[in-house]
Amino acid sequence: MDEMYPGPDRSKGIGVEAKDMIKIAFFDAKEYDIASFNTANSKGEYEIRFYEAKLSEDTVKLAAGFDVVCVFVNDDVSAGVIDSLAELGVKLVALRCAGYNNVDIEHAFGKMHIVRVPAYSPYAVAEHAMALLLTSIRRIHKAYIRTRDFNFSLNGLTGFDLHGKCVGVVGTGKIGRVFSDICKGFGMKVIAYDKFPNEGSGLEYVSLDEIWEQADIISFHCPLTDETRHMVDAASISRMKKGVVLVNTSRGALIDSEALLEGIKDRKIGAACLDVYEEESDVFFHDFSGHIVADDTLARLISMPNVIVTSHQAFLTAEALSNIADTTLSNISQFFADGRCDNELCYKCEKVGKCPQEHKALCF
Ligand code: NAD
Numbered sequence: 156m157d158e159m160y161p162g163p164d165r166s167k168g169i170g171v172e173a174k175d176m177i178k179i180a181f182f183d184a185k186e187y188d189i190a191s192f193n194t195a196n197s198k199g200e201y202e203i204r205f206y207e208a209k210l211s212e213d214t215v216k217l218a219a220g221f222d223v224v225c226v227f228v229n230d231d232v233s234a235g236v237i238d239s240l241a242e243l244g245v246k247l248v249a250l251r252c253a254g255y256n257n258v259d260i261e262h263a264f265g266k267m268h269i270v271r272v273p274a275y276s277p278y279a280v281a282e283h284a285m286a287l288l289l290t291s292i293r294r295i296h297k298a299y300i301r302t303r304d305f306n307f308s309l310n311g312l313t314g315f316d317l318h319g320k321c322v323g324v325v326g327t328g329k330i331g332r333v334f335s336d337i338c339k340g341f342g343m344k345v346i347a348y349d350k351f352p353n354e355g356s357g358l359e360y361v362s363l364d365e366i367w368e369q370a371d372i373i374s375f376h377c378p379l380t381d382e383t384r385h386m387v388d389a390a391s392i393s394r395m396k397k398g399v400v401l402v403n404t405s406r407g408a409l410i411d412s413e414a415l416l417e418g419i420k421d422r423k424i425g426a427a428c429l430d431v432y433e434e435e436s437d438v439f440f441h442d443f444s445g446h447i448v449a450d451d452t453l454a455r456l457i458s459m460p461n462v463i464v465t466s467h468q469a470f471l472t473a474e475a476l477s478n479i480a481d482t483t484l485s486n487i488s489q490f491f492a493d494g495r496c497d498n499e500l501c502y503k504c505e506k507v508g509k510c511p512q513e514h515k516a517l518c519f
Pocket residue numbers: 253254273274277280325326327328329330331348349350351352376377378379380382383404405406430431467468469470471
């Protein structure tokens with residue numbers, strides 16, 4: 156074990172003298188990020204340069220001269236980008252999100268330390284999932300547009316009760332468990348699937364096949380991995396109940412969008428509530444109103460009366476933004492001051508499910 160996890164080589168140091176201000180290149184910066192990070196950095200302890208651009212092979216040079224790059228869900232932290240960051244002398248990639256499917260953590264091992272914000276508000280995401288579900292099944296999105304046009308007709312707005320319906324929750328970590336509790340509050344029957352069931356949770360765990368076959372509503376809260384990519388495809392859709400409602404606030408590629416579209420056209424899927432989309436990275440977070448959207452699948456999905464799309468918005472609450480900024484800066488501070496970080500990510504931790512070092516030291 157010691158050989159595999161040798162701990163940090165302190166002789167090299169982490170490379171920032173205590174007197175130096177830590178320099179952070181902040182990619183994909185939005186107004187709300189700048190506001191929350193400026194508040195968290197109100198004492199001016201960090202020098203933060205906000206870039207609108209996403210991190211990619213094309214933009215990585217902007218990180219020259221910085222100690223840290225701070226990135227979000229659609230920044231590209233693939234092998235080539237990691238190599239370039241290491242060459243530029245960047246010491247740390249600080250994710251300001253929980254999911255890390257955009258990072259090649261195996262390639263980063265030994266080259267670049269990666270830290271993340273494992274939890275900032277599971278309530279923000281779980282409540283958004285329920286908001287999407289209620290909006291969809293009670294046709295609130297239609298009613299809102301009608302009444303603004305003084306159309307008070309109720310035709311076509313018939314919904315259904317959530318009370319008594321069976322919801323399948325896929326992934327019962329922090330967000331999935333909050334979502335399950337919300338559903339129980341609505342009087343729903345909750346069944347759950349998790350690769351690593353949380354036996355103390357009091358949840359009724361079933362197989363994935365049973366989720367597909369029994370649930371009236373299925374909500375996804377597991378990470379995107381090779382195993383979960385396209386877990387919703389033509390085969391799984393064929394096993395689902397007619398009229399099933401799918402809610403995805405996790406990662407877009409859990410769902411094969413073409414198969415989803417077919418399922419909707421076949422009237423098999425009753426509704427889809429999507430906060431994430433597998434090809435979202437070039438579209439979400441930008442204003443394309445007045446432009447022709449090139450992604451035909453997304454355009455077709457959005458044109459469906461029973462599909463609601465929000466653009467990766469589930470995390471966006473004041474509480475979550477404040478927690479994200481505080482945890483990101485404290486991750487960076489802990490890394491440089493203590494030579495370790497509780498929220499470090501590495502592929503070995505991922506492989507064994509739990510860090511064997513328990514982050515008493517850096518992973519390499
Ligand atoms: P978490 O780590 O607390 O929980 C994830 C759960 O998924 C764990 O219980 C884990 O055992 C389970 N899991 C792992 N592999 C699985 C598999 N193959 N099949 C089924 N379950 C599996 O994470 P969380 O904080 O609850 O977040 C869940 C996901 O939500 C994240 O991975 C992220 O992609 C997404 N997320 C989205 C937003 C947003 O704004 N839309 C914000 C935060 C997180």
